[in-house]
Amino acid sequence: MIQSVNHFALLPLYAAAGTALLVLVLELAVGRWAVPAGIAGGLATIGAAVTLALDPADTFCGPARCSWVATPPAAVMAVLFAALTIGVLALSAPALRLGIAPAGEFCFLLASSMAGGVVVAYAGDLITLIVGLETLTLPLYVLVGLRRFAPRERVTTEGASAAVTFFLVSVVSTALALLGAALLYASTGALHLAELTGGAGQFAPLASVGAALLVIGFAFKVAAVPLHAWAPATYDGAPIPVAAYLSTASKLGGVIALAAVAQRLDTGPLVAVLAVLTMTVGNLVALRQTRMIRLLAWSSVAQAGYILAPLAAGAAGVPAALAYAVFFVLLEFVAFGVVVALRGPGRDGGDLTEYRATGRHHPWLGAALVLALAGLAGLPPGLAGLFAKVTIVASLIDNGWGWLAGVVALNAVIALAYYARVAASLYAPVGLPSEPVPAAEPGAVATLTRVDVSRTVGAAVAVATLLTVILGFAPQWVFDALS
């Protein structure tokens, strides 16, 4: 049987995969322009996704259902994947210029990951979804550990061990998800997302085990508790831009997958338990963190909990979860972007004490970080984050999950404690008598003086911040785009 393929519908994927190939060829042929080519490819992907959204078309269709479905949320997510890839490329540009990681490989892997993200966004069946997720994640194992050391630089294995942790956990989770998909297929015969059901008769228990395994497998990707342990170690060991990608794009993939499953299968109680555990544990542990990236990592664990919460209500909660995810990745990207800008290329996130008074030396970066942290806490001036929280709470109360809304609300209070601590330390005078700054530490000295912020990094942070501010005042655009 020959299936007709609508190549127009596949334009975003062609653009994304083409970017990866182009970068690879450029690197082999001329040995430079990898980053500009990657950024151009990302823009092309955005253009293709927008074009497809204007004239939606499905493809890879069977008699009833399609495996490549162009819905409005899919377009938004594809655009987000491409935008995040562009952003991370911009954040990495100074490090690549210094040769801290091989530019060609780096850009190729990131573009491949973007292609995976696009597949996840448009996936119409479980197999496509899982293949897309794997394509999204696979290059990241390498990216986490990809680092060159200068001849006399101290070689660390943190990146490599982070990569191995991430790899092992992720493989197990994929295996679980595949097993879940298989059980579901065996019991109901459905693979297309639109046809997923809970199964009937004697197959019902088997189908619910399958659904649970799918949720658990995908929960790994969003770093939901109790499947979160890999995230802080991996984020902290990876280069900061890659950590930014992990906590935004990679998490977004997991959210889309979870939303696809949770809206059609009866997984409410399981998702609710995961959500409560995730937000509570994430916030409580984040309270105790002293390293910047670890704090952001735990906070992003907690944020995954907020995203999961409305999914407990099934299909009715999906728009809220997706909207929250959109606002969240923006804010998270700004936060990581500022950290990259403040730290300079090739350095880790460092201790929180090293950020003392940086807000006074870099007023704009400080303001951007405060905006992002306030948004993550769900407070003005981070209006985008405020609307995100409001969306979640409104959706939960609307769908009769009032107690879960209460848990989300209380968690927001806990979370503010550490967000406020970080934001305040940006403006704290150096060397309070109670908490002296260790003067011998080289990092501390480096951040106290002005860091030269690379132009590309500055531009990426500025664009993302501007977008956050605009969407904070016009959140309706996000809701409109998603529906």
Next chain:
Amino acid sequence: MNYVEYSSTGGWAAQALLISVLAVPALGALVVALLPARMDRGARLLATAFAAVTLVLTVLLAALQASDFGYFDYGTGPLALVPWADVNVPWVPALDVGFHLGVDAISYPLVVLTGLLTALCCAYTVWKVPEGGRGRTLAALLLVLEVGILGTFLALDLVLFFIFFEVVLLPMYAVIAGWGGPDRRRAARKFVLYTLFGSVLLLLGVFTVIVAAGTGDLVTLTGASDLSRTVQCSAFALFAVAFAVKAPLWPLHTWLPDAHTEAPTVGSVILAGVLLKMGTYGLIRVGVGVAPEGAAWAAPALGILAVVAIIVGSLVCLRQTELKRLIAYSSVGHMGFVMLGIATLTVTGLQAALIGNVAHGIITGLLFFLAGAIKDRAHSGELSELGGLRETAPRLAGLLGFAAIASLGLPGLAGFWGEAFAVVAAAQRGGPLWMTLAVVAAVGGALTAAYFLRLLRRVTHGPATPAVTGFAEISRPEWLAWSPLILLALVVGLVPALVLAATAGPGAALTGVLP
């Protein structure tokens, strides 16, 4: 369900005025924050100018009343809340958020008070910047605070009200943490976490109402004809706790003394003067307005807590040894009277609450200005080290005496009306519970007199201590900042109608729907 069309009332001038009341301070904050560091003093002057323009705009809002026929609609019309003029445009339809601003007799006095106190505080920062950070940042934050507070008083949409309610959190945190006393970090953190706890409950309450009623528009919701009793009770419980944290009502008040003690003078003035009023105003407008049955259900509990707050606040004040902490605890007692007035759910009680709000804002603002001036001069706030102020700084001591007497509720000064009529309202309500509450509250009023007289005896009388010798006289900027408050304490005391004019109608409309 009763969806409201997005329609505004009043002419274009009225709407431009309403918008500009928020837009001017917001623009001012932005401009002031962006000015370069070398223009620090100029930036503070500019901030004062912006605040002064805002004050003028808030006063001008009274002109909207002239074209108002809404007053005559009260009682006969279907709506219990008829703003003088309002702006109503959709903002986020997906979340039922309309950008609905409006002003009426209940919110107007508080709006003007906010404009006045912010202008005074900005002027005060021109003269004196507390240690800790840049002056222009402080001035910008004061303007942001003003936007949040004015927005809360003007909002006629539940979600919009919640958003403005949240706007003040981080700027106030920054003011305390950046320019406060030695223990400012802890106090600021306590303030922000406590009040965020309150406002997330508000969020839950807001959406409990919106989901049940299908709209968040306060004009439609006030009077709440189609909310079930269960919804009203649960929503009012959430609202009551949320606003009780902000007001603050015993036993949720513990953040207040710390925040006041550590905050810089201007921070304390704004905090006590208008920020706390967001709680009591919210309870009237949102709590009683949207869930009257719930309010009736919870009124006895609210009344008892309010009276306990009065007694506890007074007793704690009798034992206080630190000037700012004493004034802070006195706020707990005074807000107890306001809460008692609201809890009676009578027109008299609501009016007492309204004038109590305004009077407390004026008098406590003045008290905190004076306490700040004394602490700055003496470098200590301990009462034991401040004796004999009358000897070395007779004018300052005289003003402190005036403010304290105004605060303890001497007839003829602003503090009298709120306290007296809260007690009267409780007594009028009748029944053993309310009579008891009235009697106990009256005793609390007497205790208020006792601790303020103790304060005066300790601070102004007796032999001069080393700390108070060589005090600088009151400077001209200080007179400038204080004199409006001194005048208002007198004027509001003599002519309470200034605040209460036209509140009887809205009050009757709010209480009229009660079962």
